[in-house]
Amino acid sequence: MPFELSHELKAAHERDSLARQDFVSSLRGYILNDMAAGMKARFEDEVEPALVRSLGRAVQSQDEVHAAMRKDTYFKFYSSVRYNAQEMVWRAVIPGVEAALPDLSRQIDRLSSHGGGSLSLNPDLDIPENVAGLDVHLMPGGYANTETAAAGAVYDNGLAVFSAGFMGPNLDDIGLSMSNYVKRRFPDFHPARILDCGCTVGHNAAAWAQTFPDAEVHGIDVSASVLRYAHGRAQSLGLPVHYHQMDATDLAFEDASFDVIFTSMFLHELSLKDIKAFFVEAHRVLRPGGLLINMELPPNQELEPYDQFYLDWDCYYNKEPFYRAFRDQNPEDLIVAGGFARSDYFRFTVPQFSFTDEDAFIAAVNAPPSFDGETGRLSASLNWFGFGGWKAKI
Numbered sequence: 001m002p003f004e005l006s007h008e009l010k011a012a013h014e015r016d017s018l019a020r021q022d023f024v025s026s027l028r029g030y031i032l033n034d035m036a037a038g039m040k041a042r043f044e045d046e047v048e049p050a051l052v053r054s055l056g057r058a059v060q061s062q063d064e065v066h067a068a069m070r071k072d073t074y075f076k077f078y079s080s081v082r083y084n085a086q087e088m089v090w091r092a093v094i095p096g097v098e099a100a101l102p103d104l105s106r107q108i109d110r111l112s113s114h115g116g117g118s119l120s121l122n123p124d125l126d127i128p129e130n131v132a133g134l135d136v137h138l139m140p141g142g143y144a145n146t147e148t149a150a151a152g153a154v155y156d157n158g159l160a161v162f163s164a165g166f167m168g169p170n171l172d173d174i175g176l177s178m179s180n181y182v183k184r185r186f187p188d189f190h191p192a193r194i195l196d197c198g199c200t201v202g203h204n205a206a207a208w209a210q211t212f213p214d215a216e217v218h219g220i221d222v223s224a225s226v227l228r229y230a231h232g233r234a235q236s237l238g239l240p241v242h243y244h245q246m247d248a249t250d251l252a253f254e255d256a257s258f259d260v261i262f263t264s265m266f267l268h269e270l271s272l273k274d275i276k277a278f279f280v281e282a283h284r285v286l287r288p289g290g291l292l293i294n295m296e297l298p299p300n301q302e303l304e305p306y307d308q309f310y311l312d313w314d315c316y317y318n319k320e321p322f323y324r325a326f327r328d329q330n331p332e333d334l335i336v337a338g339g340f341a342r343s344d345y346f347r348f349t350v351p352q353f354s355f356t357d358e359d360a361f362i363a364a365v366n367a368p369p370s371f372d373g374e375t376g377r378l379s380a381s382l383n384w385f386g387f388g389g390w391k392a393k394i
């Protein structure tokens, strides 16, 4: 059986769709583990020695790796299978979502009055081109800003298939890992207001509400569709979160109004110009002594050329056009440009909170970050990367 969502909005998929989901989850596991290992061996055993001979020196950049691998049949085969598996993720869930749609709005309306969260939409918001004009990661329609919760439902059901259990029972392991990192690393820090920017279906914002039950948690996104779904999803899990339709580069919150600004897998979907504008906004809305924390893919500067090339596959072949430009940046420089002091920058890696025992998690929280080819990859030894900064106290 494929991985199953555990909240009330989950779509009821027909048996054929379930079989497809099961197949594509297993296929992705095979691609990302077995085929990826085979491709790396192919590089080390054949492609790299030939490249070193022709360059007359060691390989220095992911562009050199990419140019050589593009001619290699293993890489071509890997890429076609991976690209097709990505399309199959969405195809395996869309029929179930379409069948569930008429009922979904009714369920969200019913759940709306059942918990402490809220939803506020802004029909006049300009939807930026990175959302309005892009079927990002080959998701049909992208995060479309529609009257229904369809995009949210496709994303949530698709993520369940895509991640094959690696994201935890509520697909919220990133939010749990980051919030529990903060709770254990900074035990004297007690945030009262927390904001998740680019929250999509709000799963990770809800995880912050779980970790800090006394805090008021907010999530923003530009797409009304994903927010409608996020609201119903959090209500059904009994986690009070306030969702708003808002642009992260122009936040409609007052100066110094949050203790934590959080993002996850968000920055790599923005242009560099928007990333810079977002960090200025994050600095503005944080209270002095507040914390900016971002979960992201590890920056290229921390990785070997082959691992840089491997992670940037999505930029070239998975409709994620800003992916590499973000990963080529030094995150420290980015937040300093937003107004944070260089001395207040920090970075870390943590194992998955959902699958790690407490002692091992605490040991990792207090250890220096560790980077290898597995960091940020959906694999059995997955480690999340995070970085951020404190806003200077007055």
Ligand SMILES: C[S@@+](CC[C@H](N)C(=O)[O-])C[C@H]1O[C@@H](n2cnc3c(N)ncnc32)[C@H](O)[C@@H]1O
Pocket: 128, 130, 131, 143, 174, 197, 198, 199, 200, 201, 204, 220, 221, 222, 223, 226, 246, 247, 248, 249, 263, 264, 265, 266, 269, 270, 274
């Ligand atoms: C990859 S998803 C983020 C995933 C989510 N945070 C998670 O942890 O799975 C990117 C989200 O950012 C939203 N987004 C893109 N540009 C935005 C902007 N300028 N302001 C707010 N949200 C934005 C998209 O609509 C999308 O839902």
